[in-house]
Amino acid sequence: MALVGLQNETNRKTWIETKLQEIPDGCLILDAGAGERKFKPYCTHLRYVSQDFGQYNGSGDNKGLQTGSWNQDNLDIVSDIISIPRPDASFDAIMCTEVFEHLPDPLLALKEFSRLIKPQGVLLLTAPFCSLTHFAPFHFVSGFNSYWYEKHLPAYGFHIIELEKNGNYFEFLAQEVRRIDGVANKYTNCKANLLERWIEKQLLKRLDRLSRQDTGSNEMLYFGCHVFARKE
Structure with a gap:
């Protein structure tokens, strides 16, 4: 039970680090929507370029x-992600992690990535399947399921090599159970009593047991997709 609902970010970081190591040394990679460039340390064998629109300040609209x-x-580059000032076929790889939900039109970003990646170059994408409002007012889409990638990536010239679903229905519920106290503290004056804390603990135990015995609930709900694709 100690880890149930806590593996979302850990799973994602592990997958990204693994995939980055599969990119040959010396390749030029664009970290699109790089934010604070937290994945730059995984790119020491690559030539790393970061891009972001640079307008988020940590507080947003405080919602x-x-x-x-x-x-x-x-x-390295401050620009709109759908209009990055680099020539066609500039990059061997593009990484874009947890960004698409912050774009008014994510398909325009896919179009731009298709322009920027060299033939046989690779694309690393992650985005939430379902997400709470965050980084507002720059939050426009609640999430992306596997069908979104399967529909749109081929249309922009990408062949999906790997599509991994992070977590499952029970893991996602456990994540939100763990979030109850923080949300309650922000939006209510209600503090959990001993019985309520006991109930939450028992619920997490059950979700842990269900997750361990899960046989495919990620067809309904999960944390998000990890996608590795190649430009055709």
Whole structure:
């Protein structure tokens, strides 16, 4: 039970690090929507270029989930993600992690990635299947399921090599159970009593047991997709 509902980010980071190591040394990679460039340390064998629109400051409009602080002082490119000032076929790889939900039209970003990636170059994408409001007012889409990638990536010239679903229905519910106290503290004056805390603990135990015995609930709900694709 100690880990149930806590593996969303850990799973994603592990997958991204693994995929980045599969890209040959010296390749030029664009981190699109790089934010604070947290994946740059995984790219020491690559030539790393970061891009972001640079308008989020950590507090946004103070609604939903905000980071509190956000440092983008060292970005290589500050631009709209759908209009990145680089020539066609500039990059061997593009990485875009947890960004698509913050774009008014994510398909325009796919179109731009298709322009920027060299033939046989690779694309690493992650985005939530379902997400709470965060980084507002720059939050436009609640999430993306596997069918979205299967529909749109081929239309923009990408062949999906790997599509991994992170988590399952029970893991997602456990994540939100763990979030109850924080949301309650922000939006109510209600503090959990001993009985309620016991109930939440028992619920997490059950969700842990169900997750361990899961046989495919991620066809309904999960944290998000991890996608590795190649430009044809």
